[in-house]
Amino acid sequence: MKNFTDFRKQQLPLIEKEMENFINDYTANDRLKEAMLYSIHAGGKRFRPLLVLAVLDSFNREIQTADYQVAAALEMIHTYSLIHDDLPAMDDDDLRRGKPTNHKVFGEAHAILAGDGLLTAAFQLVALSQIQSDQKVLLIQLLSKASGTQGMVAGQAGDLQGENSSLSLAELADVHEKKTGALIEFALLAGGILAQQPQEVVDLLGVFASHLGLAFQIKDDLLDATSSEEELGKQVGRDEALNKSTYPGLLGLEGAKEALAEQLNLGNETLEAVKEISSDFHLALLQEFLNQLRLS
Amino acid sequence: MKNFTDFRKQQLPLIEKEMENFINDYTANDRLKEAMLYSIHAGGKRFRPLLVLAVLDSFNREIQTADYQVAAALEMIHTYSLIHDDLPAMDDDDLRRGKPTNHKVFGEAHAILAGDGLLTAAFQLVALSQIQSDQKVLLIQLLSKASGTQGMVAGQAGDLQGENSSLSLAELADVHEKKTGALIEFALLAGGILAQQPQEVVDLLGVFASHLGLAFQIKDDLLDATSSEEELGKQVGRDEALNKSTYPGLLGLEGAKEALAEQLNLGNETLEAVKEISSDFHLALLQEFLNQLRLS
Numbered sequence: 001m002k003n004f005t006d007f008r009k010q011q012l013p014l015i016e017k018e019m020e021n022f023i024n025d026y027t028a029n030d031r032l033k034e035a036m037l038y039s040i041h042a043g044g045k046r047f048r049p050l051l052v053l054a055v056l057d058s059f060n061r062e063i064q065t066a067d068y069q070v071a072a073a074l075e076m077i078h079t080y081s082l083i084h085d086d087l088p089a090m091d092d093d094d095l096r097r098g099k100p101t102n103h104k105v106f107g108e109a110h111a112i113l114a115g116d117g118l119l120t121a122a123f124q125l126v127a128l129s130q131i132q133s134d135q136k137v138l139l140i141q142l143l144s145k146a147s148g149t150q151g152m153v154a155g156q157a158g159d160l161q162g163e164n165s166s167l168s169l170a171e172l173a174d175v176h177e178k179k180t181g182a183l184i185e186f187a188l189l190a191g192g193i194l195a196q197q198p199q200e201v202v203d204l205l206g207v208f209a210s211h212l213g214l215a216f217q218i219k220d221d222l223l224d225a226t227s228s229e230e231e232l233g234k235q236v237g238r239d240e241a242l243n244k245s246t247y248p249g250l251l252g253l254e255g256a257k258e259a260l261a262e263q264l265n266l267g268n269e270t271l272e273a274v275k276e277i278s279s280d281f282h283l284a285l286l287q288e289f290l291n292q293l294r295l296s
Numbered sequence: 297m298k299n300f301t302d303f304r305k306q307q308l309p310l311i312e313k314e315m316e317n318f319i320n321d322y323t324a325n326d327r328l329k330e331a332m333l334y335s336i337h338a339g340g341k342r343f344r345p346l347l348v349l350a351v352l353d354s355f356n357r358e359i360q361t362a363d364y365q366v367a368a369a370l371e372m373i374h375t376y377s378l379i380h381d382d383l384p385a386m387d388d389d390d391l392r393r394g395k396p397t398n399h400k401v402f403g404e405a406h407a408i409l410a411g412d413g414l415l416t417a418a419f420q421l422v423a424l425s426q427i428q429s430d431q432k433v434l435l436i437q438l439l440s441k442a443s444g445t446q447g448m449v450a451g452q453a454g455d456l457q458g459e460n461s462s463l464s465l466a467e468l469a470d471v472h473e474k475k476t477g478a479l480i481e482f483a484l485l486a487g488g489i490l491a492q493q494p495q496e497v498v499d500l501l502g503v504f505a506s507h508l509g510l511a512f513q514i515k516d517d518l519l520d521a522t523s524s525e526e527e528l529g530k531q532v533g534r535d536e537a538l539n540k541s542t543y544p545g546l547l548g549l550e551g552a553k554e555a556l557a558e559q560l561n562l563g564n565e566t567l568e569a570v571k572e573i574s575s576d577f578h579l580a581l582l583q584e585f586l587n588q589l590r591l592s
Contacts, residue, residue: 160406
């Protein structure tokens with residue numbers, strides 16, 4: 001049972017190495033490679049790949065090359081989505097994680113291609129990974145569902161349509177479930193599958209993901225509404241400027257804070273339910289992911 | 297042994313139905329779906345998916361659902377690449393196949409997402425296809441290699457870098473091998489793999505693809521340099537306007553025509569070589585693909 005900070009410190013460089021090595025070895029154009037690596041190196045919390053690995057660690061499963069490959073592929077897809085999301089035609093952001101966005105450095109054309117490249121490379125990495133074929137196919141099915149037109153890309157489209165129109169709470173939840181929830185769900189499902197857990201446990205990990213994902217989005221909305229650009233390392237107040245529906249907008253600041261706390265509690269309860277089925281499951285590490293989302 | 301025109305007439309609706317059904321069933325946002333289907337329905341020669349099916353037919357293999365799934369996935373990737381390629385930040389084309397380009401109708405943001413969606417859906421379709429797992433994984437490996445950072449996306453990046461700079465003939469060939477050749481190669485390899493052909497034959501189909509792909513690009517350059525917008529259904533003279541290196545630019549019009557004829561001859565010779573190994577192989581249909589590229 002590891003401490004979250006130690007776990008993160010130990011695993012981050014290994015996730016980053018896996019992404020970097022794959023991009024270096026499998027990119028046949030230098031400028032494209034540079035643009036892809038720029039955004040990969042821009043850092044970030046690595047929330048999603050760490051989740052994959054945390055599930056494995058929670059079941060006392062030693063983390064292997066194949067696990068890093070899946071975690072890296074997931075983070076590459078997340079990174080591509082940020083590059084495309086930041087484009088002038090989309091959210092038009094100049095700053096991401098305190099650094100100029102990809103298109104600000106490499107131009108729009110290369111930013112589009114860097115995103116396309118990372119997306120394709122993610123599937124290539126899983127397809128080439130050290131996993132047996134049936135499981136590989138299952139993971140590619142789940143990853144394409146989570147990141148594509150039933151998941152993230154559909155959520156991005158819904159998000160665009162939500163600008164300058166007011167969504168109901170249910171519509172907003174649906175957009176976020178697709179836009180951010182689906183990849184977080186993949187992280188938990190993939191962890192459970194790689195850990196060879198029974199379907200019942202994998203399903204519960206999916207339920208945990210839904211609470212974690214919703215909490216993640218409410219926290220993100222709250223930070224956008226209440227932080228300074230310096231604190232956040234990216235432009236703030238963007239949601240309001242774009243007339244986007246948000247949790248604080250629909251529920252008020254206090255209501256959003258309560259909704260966040262509720263999701264964190266439900267997440268904890270789901271982890272307890274996993275523990276009841278799998279006695280060798282250690283809750284502490286995944287609980288820390290919930291704790292990261294508590295308001296300081 | 298079928299006539300090319302009949303074969304095309306018979307297969308086109310089935311390829312299109314497969315793409316349309318998959319997009320309809322697997323897209324969770326209506327506007328996104330509409331944007332994806334717009335470009336799918338914009339027509340085109342369906343050169344790549346027809347090639348997959350033509351290989352199967354040339355070996356007397358009945359064409360099955362799984363084959364249409366792979367052919368459809370390939371055409372979805374080709375379609376995504378056209379949508380992104382037409383964007384203002386890339387080639388900035390207003391017209392494609394005689395119709396307004398995707399971003400002209402749906403706006404840039406939705407065009408970017410429609411492309412991302414088609415790309416992801418292509419991998420999802422192969423992952424869900426009626427093929428056994430080992431072959432599925434092999435096809436996803438080849439498709440991601442052909443369409444990604446070792447293939448098409450790298451080629452697009454090289455193409456951008458070739459604007460306003462003069463490439464050598466070898467550099468130009470390398471850009472095109474990646475940009476258009478790689479997907480054409482995938483079509484032939486996938487056809488051979490789905491037809492359960494031995495590696496030796498699959499390799500020869502790859503050699504055929506390289507001649508066909510190069511001929512395809514030289515023909516495309518020649519058309520851009522010599523046709524009217526009305527004849528071509530898209531803007532012409534774009535290569536010259538963007539200062540792109542082209543075969544007619546490097547070899548002259550006559551030199552480019554000779555190079556085209558040479559590639560068509562080499563393609564034919566490769567088909568003869570396949571016939572020498574596989575006596576049940578019928579050349580006629582694949583020869584017709586070469587004939588389509590002859591100058592009228």
